[in-house]
Amino acid sequence: MKKELIQDAELVSNYIKGDESALSILIGRHKQKIYSFIYSKVYDRDITEDVFQDTFIKVIRTLKLGKYNEEGKFLPWVMRIAHNLVIDHFRKNSRMPKFDNAGEFSIFSVLSDSSLNAEKSMIKDQVECDVRRVIEELPEDQKKVLMMRIYQDMSFKEISERTGVSINTALGRMRYALINMRKVIEQNNIVLTN
Amino acid sequence: MAKIYSSASPKNGNLKPKDETVSFLLNYSKALSVINYNKLKFEALLN
Structure with a gap:
């Protein structure tokens, strides 16, 4: 119960000082919001999982490198990172379109007539x-x-x-x-x- | 009757990351250490 009372900013500063458990509290506190936010954009569990993981890898690296600029806004900052990574994901996907493999295999999904009619x-x-x-x-x-x-x-x-x-x-x-x-x-x- | 044009949002009870993902992140955080040297910062993954 007491843990809930600690502000994000304090947890972040504890984490930067080396308190690993602070990160666990932060993730536990915000994981659902961040996960749902990503899922609402990509509608795919596996991709959501990947983006979520990449988001926190970025968060961890930024905090450990001391590049985080505390303005009392931990969650919006993480959301922004997640948002940018979702955009990256869609950009990457539009460059490398994958064919849908869910149903039966269709040769026409990989073959197309590129010549103009x-x-x-x-x-x-x-x-x-x-x-x-x-x-x-x-x-x-x-x-x-x-x-x-x-x-x-x-x-x-x-x-x-x-x-x-x-x-x-x-x-x-x-x-x-x-x-x-x-x-x-x-x-x-x-x-x-x- | 008013028509609802918005599509129903998928009702997924547990929109949470997998436990493995969270534990991976915590382990990653423990393993990542930043070494400061002459104003330079080096990252090292110590597993």
């Missing part, structure tokens, strides 16, 4: 043609930088050497090229999506 390839040609026409509208110096960067895949360093301007100027021209292209696209209501 006739309609999509026509749209793609149209879009590319439109982009070229928009580029033609740009002032010469901006057009040059944009072509070198996008179509010839040159770095800004190479572009600056080739055109004899500083890197900053090349970057600025690229920026204005994009701004101007957006303007032209907006003014003419050009749709560049397929």
Whole structure:
């Protein structure tokens, strides 16, 4: 009963001083809130377990390294870490989509036809043609930088050497090229999506 | 009757981490030691 009365801030400071049991109280006190919070985002027990574990590994490391800045807000801080790790999890997953293995195996979940069908390839040609026409509208110096960067895949360093301007100027021209292209696209209501 | 559009949240009685996870964390915490050396901090896992 007495343990419940100790404030989080005090437990954190005891833990930093080396009292391992303080961590156990902190985890015990907040585990359900943090776990439910993670579960409410990911809806998967195993992932929740992983994120929960990573959250506290981060908490432990930060506290032990003395990087924790006590502002009397232990739980919101842990929640923020958990939130960031949930975002990391979704980012990682969108980069590496996994196929659902739960039911029977379907070969189509791993095979897909990446080539464009006739309609999509026509749209793609149209879009590319439109982009070229928009580029033609740009002032010469901006057009040059944009072509070198996008179509010839040159770095800004190479572009600056080739055109004899500083890197900053090349970057600025690229920026204005994009701004101007957006303007032209907006003014003419050009749709560049397929 | 008013229609409820929100979906029911999954009722999971025990939304708690597994005991193994908690005990792993406590052990990790015990094993992790930070060594200070000339303003540098080194982490060491002493198992």
